[in-house]
Amino acid sequence: MNDPVNANEERPDEYDPQEVEGKWQKRWRDRGTNAVDIAGASDPYYALMMFPYPSAEGLHVGNLFAFVGNDIYGRFQRLQGHNVFEPFGYDAFGIHSENYALKLGKHPGKLIPENIANFRRQVERSGLMIDWRHTLATTDPEYYKWTQWVFLQLLKHGLAYRKQAAVNWCPSCKTVLANEQVIGGRCERCQTPVEQRLLEQWFFRISDYAPRLLNNLDHLDWSESTRTAQRNWIGRSEGAEILFPAEAADAGREEIRVFTTRPDTIFGATYLVLAPEHPLVQKLITPAQRDAVEEYLERTAKQDLIARKTSTEKTGIFTGSYAVNPATGLPIPVWIADYVLMEYGTGAIMAVPGHDDRDFEFAMLFGLPIVRVVCAEGDDPEADFSSAFTGSEGARLVNSGRFNDMTVEAGKRAIVEMLAEKDAAKPAVNYRLHDWCISRQRYWGPPIPIIYCDACGAVPVPEKDLPVILPYVEDFKPDDSGVSPLARHEEWYRVACPKCGAMGRRETDVSDTFLDSAWYFLRYPSVGIDDVPFDPVLTRKWLPVDTYIGGNEHAVLHLLYSRFVTMVLHDMGHLDFEEPYVRFRAHGLIIRNGAKMSKSRGNVVIPDEYIATWGADAFRGYLMFLGPFEEGGDFRDASISGVKRFLDRLWSSVVTAVADNSSSGSAEHSSEVMRKLHQTIKKVGEDIPRLSYNTAIAAMMEYMNVLRRGERKPRRGEVAPVVQLVAPFAPHIAEELWERLGHSESVFDAGWPSFDPALVEEEKIELAVQVNGKMRGRLNVRRDIGQDEALALAMAEGSISKFVNGSPRKVVFVPGRLLNIVA
């Protein structure tokens, strides 16, 4: 590796990143360069980055990649004249921190401040334009006081409720997980198979907001991939709810409600299936079947979610009862099977084995009848099945009485209409989105502000009594009792009921970390204000967030929850907007050796050593030059040197220009250099808003190549604008060079250079000449050359005209670009 310190000893004016960066970081602190006038800003711009969980390992390149990408954007907006607010904070509660503390045998309350201090050091060393007066940590009582307040607002408006529910339980983390934290039946954090448990939990009614959360997506300026992920997660399905009359085991009449997206296939519904947890199950078991069914129910109840959700083989049992298919009037058996989920739809389905893969598999296994009711064009309606036919395009209904020959779409409408007349069906919409379980049986989170009283029930802690402080306890290790470690601390949870004064008991669960992060962006401008969570005036000035940049791993978790909380606060009148982020861009992932960075793979890159070797500016530039910001890239340190060389050359060009006093002022400029300069200003200014950072850097490199290959030394006017262009990427060197160019103010207050559109256009161009679409030559001509003249010039070239036999049949001319002679 090269050694900038030694190099510096030999040549005093050599670029020494450590010295330059240290100098400017200190000066930014001393001068308050990055501080924003929150109350007085006239042109506010809120450039938000996702706040990190302050891990003990410190900031890794994945974090830094995202932060730098946002910082460049923010600094660019500032150079455009905006008052840019770029705050930073810490998502410091949660299982991450707690598990790590447990591993070390330390208290998270001690560990987190150390980690935060380390993060801050790293972030400052990286040169981010952070206003440190507006930092926050979710673990700060001054912050989580308002997290608890948010919970109380939802409770007050009936959007928080408590229910006993089968929840995802991670036996390793010993806690309940949200559906979003279960990946493929396993715990998101430790990959342990998740089990089912019944616990009393607090839920938020996010499913009530499903339609709005879905519909608003159409109008948000967000990365398409993120919007698609949210749409899929919300999972809207349109169909019908259909009633199947059934006779219970005791001869009573029952109705089984099913949800289907394919009402057109009802003539093929040859049996019904209930989820094992379905409330009608007991009523439908006939005496003859009782033992077998009870045995089955017991077996499925014990089974953990992973076995149930990922098992490929179907299991099930006949109840002994029959229901009536309202379309055919025929009796069909009612089965129980665990492939039907109680959480979705009505917990019961009409099985159409001819046209659903799962039903087909089940019917084959248990010998249930399979009827074809939809037929692709040209297929034989009476042919045997080898698999379910699930297609619909161009298909027609068959074996469906008077609906025969209808298309699938027409059949859907007609059949629901027919059944609706008998009150046996109605159109229905279902969402996959479930209510948000926010209870966590852990220690390291904000206590849920509820007090249970024998007389009054669940009583909210009065807002004036917030925060409910998380007590410092040494004994915070979770156990598998299903209750929080706080439930072992009677001195904490025993408290008077706020309503009646009788002795009550605090809720001992804490809330989900995602609640902490669901509203943090509202707090930043108001940090330091302690009587409201977010000041109405400041909020109106700064929010919603102008640009949010973050990882797509939060496409459905954090981004959906924060949209929900914002909508709720809007509906309550606390906010005058209902979407928190006007513009969201997902950045790519930095991988190493083709794999995602992770501690277990041992391929995590810590920025510190790179910054120590190359400087923050070169490292920032390298991260951005790696590939398109929205796609990420493979980290390989080999090519950092390219960016460093570019900065070295910029440095020496400016130093040379400054030293050469003779050329200051209005010296004549080479027109080639000036043209390239103006083209570069234009390109960089267009690329940054598109987050096309890699091509912006390439453009600056190109310009520097033109400049240094020129006949004479670079002059001020040729280098000063580059210092401004490079400033968002490499802020320290830019400040230093800007100062050396004789400016006393920060380069970030110097504005963005403008370009002369007339200068951007080349007057001489290379016109591409093709014959029959094949490249045959290039003509160096005036930009505004006409077709006839170009053709004449082309035909005069022997190397071109030799491909043209006789006179051209056709000539295609694209002015300024290309001439194609079709012979």
Add this chain to the structure above:
RNA sequence: GCGGAAGUGGCGGAACUGGUAGACGCGCUGGACUUAGGAUCCAGUGGGGCAACCCGUCCGGGUUCGAGUCCCGGCUUUCGCACCA
């Protein structure tokens, strides 16, 4: 299985609405300056051919004067979701 994104030199990647494929960088080759260089500077660098030229953007078709870009079919990689009725 469903959904998203993507396949371009030795490598990372450029190429806005179809119009000069390979910008920029790494690496590599040669040269200069040097006691030396893993520093710096200069030149070259998709493949084939002495050359004229020919071939080249995952594969196969198609549209077009012209396709990396558009259409149809297939393959591969990758990231989400996954018995959602």
